[in-house]
Amino acid sequence: MSSTDPTRTAKRIASFLFRLEQLAWPSITGLVLGGISLYYTDYYYSYYYWYYSYSYTNPVAIFMVVLYALTLAYLVFIVAVVPLLKNRICVAAIFIPEFLMFVGNISFAGYLGSLGLSYGLGVVMAVTGIVIHFVAMVLVTITAVIPICKESGAAGLFRREEFLFGCLFLDQGVSKAVKYENNSGVVQCNPNPPQTQQGVQSTHNADTHEMKESVY
Numbered sequence: 001m002s003s004t005d006p007t008r009t010a011k012r013i014a015s016f017l018f019r020l021e022q023l024a025w026p027s028i029t030g031l032v033l034g035g036i037s038l039y040y041t042d043y044y045y046s047y048y049y050w051y052y053s054y055s056y057t058n059p060v061a062i063f064m065v066v067l068y069a070l071t072l073a074y075l076v077f078i079v080a081v082v083p084l085l086k087n088r089i090c091v092a093a094i095f096i097p098e099f100l101m102f103v104g105n106i107s108f109a110g111y112l113g114s115l116g117l118s119y120g121l122g123v124v125m126a127v128t129g130i131v132i133h134f135v136a137m138v139l140v141t142i143t144a145v146i147p148i149c150k151e152s153g154a155a156g157l158f159r160r161e162e163f164l165f166g167c168l169f170l171d172q173g174v175s176k177a178v179k180y181e182n183n184s185g186v187v188q189c190n191p192n193p194p195q196t197q198q199g200v201q202s203t204h205n206a207d208t209h210e211m212k213e214s215v216y
Contacts, residue, residue, distance in 0.1 A: 005172055008164070015166030019079050022132055026125040027072040033121065034064030060122060063111060067104045068199045071129070076100065087165060091144045092155045094167045105129035139168045204210050 004009075038061045074097045082089050109126035117123060144163075147170070148156040165187040 001082075008171075011169045012164050014171065015164055015168040018136070018168065019166045020074060023072070023075050023079070026129050026132075027068050027075055030064050030068030030125050030129075031072055033125075034061045037061045038065065060115070060117075064122065064125075065087060065109055067101075067108055069128075070104070071101050079165075081165060082163075083165060087163045087167070087171065088160045089163060090160050091140065091148060094163075095137065095140050095145060095157075098140065100131050102130060102133035102137060105133060113176060132198075136168065143169045 018041065037058055039057060078094070105126050109123065109130065110122055112118075112120075112126060144161070148159075148161065152159065163169065164171050
């Protein structure tokens with residue numbers, strides 16, 4: 001086997017850095033900040049300098065915890081579980097969660113806007129999440145969805161393919177000597193390999209020689 005994709009190493013590095021950035025921000029950061037600000041405590045002072053506390057759940061923090069916990073679970077699956085499967089996964093299992101996280105961040109930004117929050121860390125995280133997941137969807141669409149749909153149709157999106165680490169690029173860097181049909185391990189071989197012109201001429205000469213011997 002010989003490498004045919006000179007950008008294979010660069011794709012691996014780019015995919016690793018992209019997924020690492022996704023893990024750090026906004027996934028883990030959003031989950032931690034959401035957990036810290038999950039409860040608010042307000043203090044009310046009386047005329048005699050006594051105060052009363054009232055705690056309530058922060059709905060914005062709940063949204064953050066749910067959204068970024070799901071995002072973190074998806075990314076851990078991509079960077080930790082899929083490599084154990086030799087990076088073989090169907091494209092739909094990559095694209096659909098990215099799309100759902102994309103919609104989730106849009107919903108989070110819209111929810112913050114409905115509360116009159118147009119700035120702050122939550123808004124920055126939501127906008128960043130929208131951009132990151134949009135970029136991931138574009139990469140997967142260009143490098144995997146379109147080529148597979150051209151070759152096998154929409155059904156091919158549910159067939160396991162081999163990806164580079166991070167599942168942003170198909171692994172097309174190694175030319176295979178045999179073809180595997182539907183990833184089932186069944187090797188297709190040509191029982192009648194094509195012959196070169198020299199081979200055809202040699203076969204013809206051998207047949208002519210045998211015919212002459214049979215005549216004499």
